[in-house]
Amino acid sequence: MKVQKLSVRATALAAAVALIAGGSVMTAHAATAPTYVDCQLFAAGEPDHIDPALTSTLVGANVATMLYDGLTDTDANGKLIPAAASSWSTKDGGKTWVFKIKSGLKFSNGEAVTASSFVNGWKRAAAEKMASEVAYHNYFIDGMEAYNTGKGAFPASSVVANDANTLTVKMVDVTTDFPSIAGHSVFSPIPSSMNSADGKVEEDGTKLIGNGPYMLASAITKRAGGEVVLVPNPNYGGTKPTLSKITFKISSDVNAAYNAFASGQCDNGPIPAGRYTELLGKWGTKGVKTTLGTDYWGFNWEDPVVGGTKNRDLRSAISKAIDRNQISTVIYQGVRKPASGLLPPGLPGYKAGQGLTSTRDLEGAKADFKRWTAAGNKITTPIRLSYNDGAGWDKVASIIIANLKDVGIPAKLDPFPADGTYFTKMRQGKGQIIRAGWFADYPIADNFLFPLLDSKSIDGDNLERYSSSKFDALVASARATTNPAFAQSQYRLAEKQALVTDAVITQTVNRGIATVLAPSTSTFPISPLGMIVYDQIVKN
Amino acid sequence: MGTMFTYTIKRLGQMLIVVWAAVTLMFTLFFIIPGDPISLKSGEKSLPPEILHNITVKYGLDQPTIVQYGRFWSHLFHGDLGYSYKNEKSVNTILHDGLATSGRLLFWGALFQLIIALTVGLTSAIKRGSIGDKLGTVFSVGIQGIPVFVSGLLAQYLFGVLPFSMHWDWANFYKPWPTQWWGVIPTEGWKGLVLPALVVAVVDAAYIARMLRSSLLEVLRADYIRTAFAKGLSARRVWFHHALRNALIPVVTVYGTSLIAIFGVAVQTEKVFSLPGMGSTIADSALSQDSPVVLGLAIVVIAFGAIVNLIVDLSYALIDPRIKVDGKANH
Numbered sequence: 001m002k003v004q005k006l007s008v009r010a011t012a013l014a015a016a017v018a019l020i021a022g023g024s025v026m027t028a029h030a031a032t033a034p035t036y037v038d039c040q041l042f043a044a045g046e047p048d049h050i051d052p053a054l055t056s057t058l059v060g061a062n063v064a065t066m067l068y069d070g071l072t073d074t075d076a077n078g079k080l081i082p083a084a085a086s087s088w089s090t091k092d093g094g095k096t097w098v099f100k101i102k103s104g105l106k107f108s109n110g111e112a113v114t115a116s117s118f119v120n121g122w123k124r125a126a127a128e129k130m131a132s133e134v135a136y137h138n139y140f141i142d143g144m145e146a147y148n149t150g151k152g153a154f155p156a157s158s159v160v161a162n163d164a165n166t167l168t169v170k171m172v173d174v175t176t177d178f179p180s181i182a183g184h185s186v187f188s189p190i191p192s193s194m195n196s197a198d199g200k201v202e203e204d205g206t207k208l209i210g211n212g213p214y215m216l217a218s219a220i221t222k223r224a225g226g227e228v229v230l231v232p233n234p235n236y237g238g239t240k241p242t243l244s245k246i247t248f249k250i251s252s253d254v255n256a257a258y259n260a261f262a263s264g265q266c267d268n269g270p271i272p273a274g275r276y277t278e279l280l281g282k283w284g285t286k287g288v289k290t291t292l293g294t295d296y297w298g299f300n301w302e303d304p305v306v307g308g309t310k311n312r313d314l315r316s317a318i319s320k321a322i323d324r325n326q327i328s329t330v331i332y333q334g335v336r337k338p339a340s341g342l343l344p345p346g347l348p349g350y351k352a353g354q355g356l357t358s359t360r361d362l363e364g365a366k367a368d369f370k371r372w373t374a375a376g377n378k379i380t381t382p383i384r385l386s387y388n389d390g391a392g393w394d395k396v397a398s399i400i401i402a403n404l405k406d407v408g409i410p411a412k413l414d415p416f417p418a419d420g421t422y423f424t425k426m427r428q429g430k431g432q433i434i435r436a437g438w439f440a441d442y443p444i445a446d447n448f449l450f451p452l453l454d455s456k457s458i459d460g461d462n463l464e465r466y467s468s469s470k471f472d473a474l475v476a477s478a479r480a481t482t483n484p485a486f487a488q489s490q491y492r493l494a495e496k497q498a499l500v501t502d503a504v505i506t507q508t509v510n511r512g513i514a515t516v517l518a519p520s521t522s523t524f525p526i527s528p529l530g531m532i533v534y535d536q537i538v539k540n
Numbered sequence: 541m542g543t544m545f546t547y548t549i550k551r552l553g554q555m556l557i558v559v560w561a562a563v564t565l566m567f568t569l570f571f572i573i574p575g576d577p578i579s580l581k582s583g584e585k586s587l588p589p590e591i592l593h594n595i596t597v598k599y600g601l602d603q604p605t606i607v608q609y610g611r612f613w614s615h616l617f618h619g620d621l622g623y624s625y626k627n628e629k630s631v632n633t634i635l636h637d638g639l640a641t642s643g644r645l646l647f648w649g650a651l652f653q654l655i656i657a658l659t660v661g662l663t664s665a666i667k668r669g670s671i672g673d674k675l676g677t678v679f680s681v682g683i684q685g686i687p688v689f690v691s692g693l694l695a696q697y698l699f700g701v702l703p704f705s706m707h708w709d710w711a712n713f714y715k716p717w718p719t720q721w722w723g724v725i726p727t728e729g730w731k732g733l734v735l736p737a738l739v740v741a742v743v744d745a746a747y748i749a750r751m752l753r754s755s756l757l758e759v760l761r762a763d764y765i766r767t768a769f770a771k772g773l774s775a776r777r778v779w780f781h782h783a784l785r786n787a788l789i790p791v792v793t794v795y796g797t798s799l800i801a802i803f804g805v806a807v808q809t810e811k812v813f814s815l816p817g818m819g820s821t822i823a824d825s826a827l828s829q830d831s832p833v834v835l836g837l838a839i840v841v842i843a844f845g846a847i848v849n850l851i852v853d854l855s856y857a858l859i860d861p862r863i864k865v866d867g868k869a870n871h
Contacts, residue, residue, distance in 0.1 A: 139588075149594070203630075260814070
C-alpha cells in the first residue's frame with residue numbers, strides 16, 4: 001500500500017516534469033494562423049565578416065551590401081547600374097576612370113558621402129595590417145599591390161578625390177570592366193570615424209557605419225546561433241527599404257534551418273538536399289534564381305592519359321557522354337540547369353552553346369573514343385573523378401561514371417578528404433578529372449576566363465594547369481582593347497578555344513539559388529551575383 | 541575537514557598539470573596535422589600569395605612554433621586567449637558568450653536528466669515487472685540508441701514543424717533560444733529552452749534510470765532493509781532514507797561521468813539547434829583549424845571535467861560517511 005503511494009508520487013513527479021516541459025499545454029490556446037517574423041536564415045555557412053573591407057563569403061557580402069552602397073551595382077538582369085556614383089567615364093579607353101558621386105548622400109551617422117569617403121575606404125581595405133582576403137581586387141589599381149604588400153605607400157595619385165563629387169582612378173592596365181569591378185563590396189566608402197578602424201570594428205554594432213539602406217542595430221555575433229540585426233538607415237539617399245527590421249539568424253545545419261523556417265521562426269529558409277521538388281512544390285518558387293556560377297569538371301592538362309593535345313578525343317568523348325540533364329534533374333531537381341558553356345547566362349557577353357555540347361551525344365562520344373583508341377591509346381586503370389568528399393559530389397561523379405560506362409570508358413570515384421585541402425591538392429596537379437566550379441565576383445567574362453584558364457593562373461585557380469598560348473593571347477587582347485565589343489568577341493573566342501578546340505574542361509550545370517519563402521512574401525529579388533536584395537523584399 | 545582541504549588543493553594542482561599537458565598536446569597536434577588555417581582560407585577560389593602572407597604575419601604564424609607556444613602561454617597568463625583566425629573575434633568574447641549559453645543548456649539538461657532518471661528509475665524499481673517498469677526498459681534501451689542529430693531533428697519536427705502547420709502554436713516548442721536571462725532562468729521565450737535541454741537530457745537519463753533501478757533492487761534485498769520494514773518504519777522512510785541513499789552511490793558516479801559526457805552531447809545539440817554555445821564553436825573551429833578558439837575552449841572543457849570529477853569524489857564522503865576523501869574507508 002505504501003509502495004503504491006510512492007508510485008503515485010512518482011507519477012505525480014513525472015506529471016510535474018511534463019508540466020514544466022509542456023508549460024502552456026495546460027493553457028491551450030485556440031488554433032492561430034501562422035505568423036512570421038522578419039527574419040532571414042543563413043544556412044550556407046556563417047559570415048566570416050560583414051565589414052565590406054574583409055568579407056569573402058557570399059552571406060557576409062550580402063549583409064555588407066545592405067550596410068554599404070558602392071559606386072555601382074548590378075540589377076536583377078545582370079546589368080550595371082549606378083549606386084553612389086551617378087555616372088562614370090574614361091577618356092583613355094579604360095586606363096583612367098572618373099566617377100561622379102551623387103550629391104546629398106549620407107552615412108547613417110549623418111556624415112556626407114564624398115569622393116574622399118571612397119579614397120579612405122579603399123585605403124583602409126588595402127592596408128597591409130588589415131590583411132584582407134579580398135584586398136587583391138584592388139590590384140587593378142596602379143600602386144595598390146605594392147601598398148597592400150608593404151612595398152609602397154598608398155598610391156594617392158591613383159585614387160584621387162578631385163572634389164567632393166569627383167573620384168579619379170588610375171589603373172595598372174586598360175581595364176574596360178572597372179565600373180563593374182567597382183561594385184564589389186571591397187570598394188565601399190567609409191566615414192571619417194572609420195579611417196583607422198581595424199578588422200575588429202564589426203564587433204561593436206555602433207562603429208561599423210555605412211551608407212546603405214540599412215544599418216546595424218546591435219553588436220553582432222557571427223557564429224552559428226548568432227544574429228545580425230539591421231534596421232533602416234534614416235539618412236539613406238536611395239529608395240527607402242520596405243522591411244522595418246531584418247534579423248539574420250545564423251544556422252549551422254541546413255535541416256535545422258529548414259525546420260526553423262517551417263516552425264515559423266523565419267520568413268525564408270534553405271532547402272535540404274534532395275527535397276527541392278517537394279518543398280518548392282509546397283512553398284512556391286519565388287525564391288529560385290539562376291546565378292552567375294557554373295559547375296564543371298576539368299582535365300588535368302599534365303596527366304598522361306587525359307591531358308595534352310594528343311588526348312583531345314578522349315576528353316571530347318567524356319564531354320559528349322555526360323548527361324547534364326540527368327545531373328540537373330536527379331541531383332538538383334531542376335534548380336541548377338544544364339550549362340552550355342563556362343560563362344553563365346546573364347553575364348554580359350554571354351553566348352549559348354560555347355561548350356562542346358549541352359546535351360548528351362552518345363554516338364559522338366563513342367566515335368571520339370574509338371578514334372582515340374585507334375590512335376594507339378588505351379586506358380589501363382579506371383580514370384579518376386577527383387572531388388572533395390562530404391559535399392554530395394560523389395552523386396554527380398557516380399552519374400558521370402555510369403554515363404562513361406555506356407561509352408566503354410572505365411572510371412572510378414576519387415574522393416579527397418573533407419579537410420579543406422582538396423583545392424590545394426588539385427592546384428598541385430593531384431587530380432585527373434577535377435571537380436570544380438566558379439561563382440562570379442563581378443559580372444564580367446574576364447572574372448571567369450582569366451583566373452580559371454589563363455596560364456598565369458596555374459598554381460592558382462587554373463586547377464587543370466592548362467596552358468595555351470592561343471587562349472592566353474585571346475584573353476590578353478580582350479584585356480588590352482579599349483573597344484568593349486571587340487573585348488567581348490575575344491573572350492568568346494577564348495572560351496571556344498578552351499572548351500571546344502582543347503576541350504580542357506566540360507561544364508555541367510549553371511548554379512542557382514533556391515530558398516523557401518513564407519506565403520506572406522510577395523517579392524523576393526535575388527541578384528545574379530546571388531545576393532538577396534533585402535531592401536526590396538515586399539511582404540503582404 | 542583539514543584532510544578534505546588538502547585533498548582538494550592536491551587535486552586542483554593535478555588539474556593544472558592535466559590542463560597544461562592537454563593544451564600542449566593539442567598545440568603540437570595543430571602543427572602536425574596536414575594543412576594550416578591560413579592555406580585553408582583558399583577554397584574554391586585561391587588567394588594570392590601576397591594576401592596569404594599578410595594574414596600569416598597578422599596572426600604571428602610566421603614565427604617559429606616555440607615562439608608561438610611561448611606567446612600563447614604569455615597571453616594566457618594575462619587573461620588573453622587570442623583571436624579567431626576565422627573571423628577575428630576575441631576568444632575571450634567567444635568564451636564569454638558561449639559559456640553562458642552552454643552553461644545554461646548543461647544546467648537544464650542535467651536537471652531534466654536528473655528528474656527523468658529519478659522518475660523512471662524509481663517507478664521501475666518500485667513497480668518491478670509492471671507495465672511502467674517494462675515501458676521504462678523500452679524507453680531506456682530505445683532512447684540510448686538514437687543519435688542526437690536524429691532525436692534533435694525529430695523533436696524539431698514533432699514539436700515545431702508539425703504543430704505550426706496545424707496552427708497549434710501552443711504545442712510549438714521549436715522557438716529561438718531565449719535572449720533574456722536571470723542567471724539560469726529565462727525571463728522571456730522560455731519555450732526555446734525546452735527542446736534542446738530535453739534532447740541533452742534523455743540520452744544519459746535512460747542509462748542512469750536503469751542504473752538506479754538495478755542499484756535500488758539490489759539494496760532492497762539487503763538484510764537491513766528487511767529489518768527496517770520489520771521494525772515498522774514507513775515505506776517512505778525506508779525507501780528514501782535507507783534504500784535510496786545507499787543506492788545513489790553508484791548512481792552519483794555515473795551521473796558525474798554523465799555530466800562530462802553531456803558536454804559531448806551538448807556539442808551535437810548546439811549544432812542541431814544552432815545555439816550560440818561553445819559546442820558548435822568547438823566543432824566548427826576544429827574543422828577550420830582555428831587553433832586559438834579550440835585551445836581556449838579546450839582549457840575550459842578540461843577544467844570542467846576535472847572539477848566535476850573532484851566534486852563527485854568529494855560527494856562520496858558527504859553521501860556515505862564511511863568513505864574518506866583519500867579513498868580509504870572507515871571501518
